[in-house]
Amino acid sequence: MKSKLMKSKLMKSKLLILAGLVVMNLPLTAQAHRLWLLPAATVLSGEKPWVTVDAAVSNDIFYFNHHSLKVDSLKVTAPDGSDLAIQNVSVGKHRTVFDLELTQGGTYKLAMASAGLQARWETEEGERRFWPGRGETPAPGEFDTAVPKDAKNLKVSHSSRRMETFITAGAPTESVLEVTGKGLEMQPLTHPNDLYNGEEARFRFLMDGEPTEGVKITLIRDGSRYRNSPEALELVTGEDGLIVVEWSQAGMYWLEAEYEDDRARAPATLRKGGYIATLEVLPQ
Amino acid sequence: MLRKTVAAILLVAGTATNVQASEMTLALEVPRLQVAEYHNPYVAVWVQSKSTGNITNLALWYQIDERGEGEKWLKDLRQWWRRSGRSLEMPVDSFTGATRRPGSYSIDVTEALEALPAGQYTLYIEASREVGGREILKLPATLPAKEPITVKAVGESELGTVALQIKP
Structure with missing residues (x-):
């Protein structure tokens, strides 16, 4: 009897932990859910060049081992x-x-973007609920019926x-670098296909079109399998939304930016933005 | 990178006294390499003004073919591609030519360099080889030169000795 109780208690706590994990897994916390695009080349010459691109989900940047x-x-x-x-x-x-x-x-710009509402709450019994379900794309207007507005x-x-990622044939152009003014975006002040080892690059981060302070940036270079640490570079944007990166090594980089604040439009109270880019840095 | 630069003392011609019948030559060595698969390197030679950054192309050796297949690899002349190549419409007849076999070559750069305004320049020689490596050498030069000078650099892999000789 006693052991059974223990077991059910254990199971309950396990469930709670699981629920916690699921919440962490919501699209914007990319910790356990890294998405990436990997172009075979970003700087191309010749008439109408072809380029092949990989798209995958894995924690190990640029290693195909998950999905x-x-x-x-x-x-x-x-x-x-x-x-x-x-x-x-x-x-x-x-x-x-x-x-x-x-x-x-x-x-050229390769981009995937999505946006939407997310909710979590507790039932009378204290059970955690969230909407939309993991991996589900809600129908328009579903928020109104699926989320109890008076929930605890x-x-x-x-x-x-x-x-996003960028690829250039011939000379780089600026037209695709225009931002949309929606969500978290990167406004490159240094052209993203003109990055060289030993030089500085400047990128501005905008939340809903506004230069934003406090955006957290992580940069990871390819080849992490062949070193003991991912050697992630962590940066935070300043008042003007800017980061300055001095490339100390050439390579393909995965950039992730994350931001959240309470300046959301009703019914949301929290505004979250996630941005990912693949950037190639060439040697001198 | 620049391994060895031997530069004679340069005297800047303060007020441009026009010297006639000068001669400027770039000697360029494509080294013979003991490798199983050898392809002639792509080579680019250009001069850049230190003050304005303006670039003048002096030579480009690449695989020229009807279908333009050889242009696909021009980007491998990384710095030349960035500084000049990517903004050009290929082929450019005035300075392009076929790739060369290993050997010593001499490029007459008199006309191109004489046309430049007086100032400090860097001459770049970049080589990139299929199934091989890439190397870039730099030669500093002040133009026009008052005294005869030779500036030299020695490559370590894809380039042999390169030398700019100026006889004012």
Whole structure:
């Protein structure tokens, strides 16, 4: 009898821990959920060059060991502002692969973005609930019916998430670097396809179009398997939303930015933004 | 990187006294390498003004073919691509040519360098080889030179000795 009780208690606490984990797993906490795009090259020459790109989800940056990434919502913007179709999409167990034919000279942007409301609360019995469910995409207006507005400890947040990378054929152009003014975005003051070891790069981070202080940035260089630590570079934006990075090593970098504050629009009380970019730094 | 630079003392021509019949030559060595698979390197030579940053291309050796396939690898001349190549419409007849086999070459740069305004310059020689490496050498020069000078640098992998000789 006693052991049974113990067991059920244990199970309950396990469940609670699980629930905690699930909350942590909500899209904006990328800790256990790193998404990335990996172009085979970001600087290309020649007539209409082709480039292949990988898309995956894994904690080890640029190692395909967890899950492929859906690219249905990926948008590739050509230098003239038109959409470029991705070709030869192949979805594997651990990675998605596709090709791009860069028919125009200039800089292309590959971007995926999403935004929406999230809620968590407790029932009368003290059980934690959250909405939308993990991996679920809610229907428009579902928030009104699915979330009890008078629930205990109700917390509603508005989250936005964006992932980008840039590829240039010939000379870099600026047109695709325009920001949308929605969610957390990076405004490169140094062209993202003109990054070189030993030089400085400046990037401004904007939340809903405003330069924002206190955005937390993590930069991880490729090849972490061959060193003992990921050697992540942690930075925080200043008043003007700026970070200055001095590249001390060439390589492909994964940049993640995270931000949250309480300046959300009702019904949300919390505003969260996540941004990811893949940046290539070339040697001198 | 620049391994060894031997530069004679340069005397800046204060007020540009126009010297006639000068001669400026770049000697460039493509080293013979003992490798299983050898392809002639792509080579770019350009001069950059220290004050304005303006670039003048002097030579570009790459695989020129009808389909433009060889242009795909121009980006591997990394610094040249960044500083000049990516903004050019290829091919540019005035300074491009086919890749060269290992050997010693001499490029007459008189006309191009004489056309430059007086000032300090850096001459760059960059080489990149398929299945091989890449190397860049720099030669400082003050133009126009008053005295005969030779500036030299020696590469370690993809380039041999390069030397700019000026006879005012």
